[in-house]
Amino acid sequence: MIFPRSRGGGNAPVLSWAVAALIAVLCLAGCATPTVPPNVALEDVHNNGYALAFDSRSSALASGGSEGRIRLWHLPEGREIAGWKAHTDSLQGMQFLDQDRELLSAAYDGTVALWTRDGRLVKRLVTPSPVTDMVADETAGLIVTGHRDGHVRLWRLKDFSPIGDLALHRGAVRAVAFRAGDRQLASSGTDGRVFYWHLGDNTPHALPAPPTDAWSLAFAPDGAVLMGGGWFKLFRWRLADGSLRILPTPHHGLVKSISYSRDGRRLATIGRQTDSSVYLLDPQTGAVIERFQPHELCGTYVSLSPDGRYLASTSDDASVHIWDLQHPLPKRVFLQIYQAP
Secondary structure (H helix, E strand, C coil), X not given: CECCCCCCCCCCCCCCHHHHXXXXXXXXXXXXXXXXXXXXXXXXXXXXXXXXXXXXXXXXXXXXXXCCEEEEXXXXXXXXXXXXXXXXXXXXXXXXXXXXXXXXXXXXXCEEEEEECCCCEEEEEECCCCEEEEEEECCCCEEEEEECCCEEEXXXXXXXXXXXXXXXXXXCEEEEEEECCCCEEEEEECCCCEEEEECCCCCCEECCCCCCCCCEEEECCCCCEEEEECECEEXXXXXXXXXXXXXXXXXXCEEEEEEECCCCCCEEEEEECCCCCEEEECCCCCCEEEEECCCCCCEXXXXXXXXXXXXXXXXXXXXXXXXXXXXXXXXXXXXECCCCC
């Protein structure tokens, strides 16, 4: 809720405190929905927050920003344990490796890099085009990168050598996804197309096109479903027959990022473009399971920890929010009062 008021005796219209109080009472009575505040709110940690990654033990969270800096936070208290300048442009993906001793990162500057937890560079790969998304899997020994030139490229994790280059999209790649269990891959692009294939298969096939671009992709833990996020909706492809089901969501804008719980029963989402809300949704229906405090500016990334204890989000407001789902704080209605420009 925004209450305009004059600045320094200027001529901006003034909303009387009586009216403001009335609106606040109405909000508390049900016009605004109570949400769960974060247990830890880290402010001004990046120019804009762009990427997040939990380690495998859910004991640390990495965050990356538009300025190319990586910062590591100890859980649950959010104490900073490391930070370094990793790239010259925005982070587009991160993942812990080698029993959490190393961190892999990819950025829009077109590079992929491997770091120790204290920020020492192990090796760096220069790719042919800016990276727009990245996933990696140690079991498969694979890195998958999506690029501005529309290519999806595959790299051997051990030595960063190329093992595949697929020119799939007419325009930039929006998202890539990989599931190691059955070696499934997927990609989406600004051309509105979504492709699905298996590692080693040189013939990716197009899934039914969603009504808007799929800006985010994730395989369900059981591998039966590919989920995507677009404007206002979730896209749910059943991979056995390729059928597409469109799910409504409470988001009032773009569903920018999604993250499955390990059991597949919850889907974390964050909104962008007129909506910075954070939810846990039912991935079968899109219905709300829980609502969390929204960011002040457009959301960019959301992630559930491997053990399901933590939920983290980041946004253009430069903050990182961390919720301890085992010990949530009481719900609150968040009312913000801004000065008129």
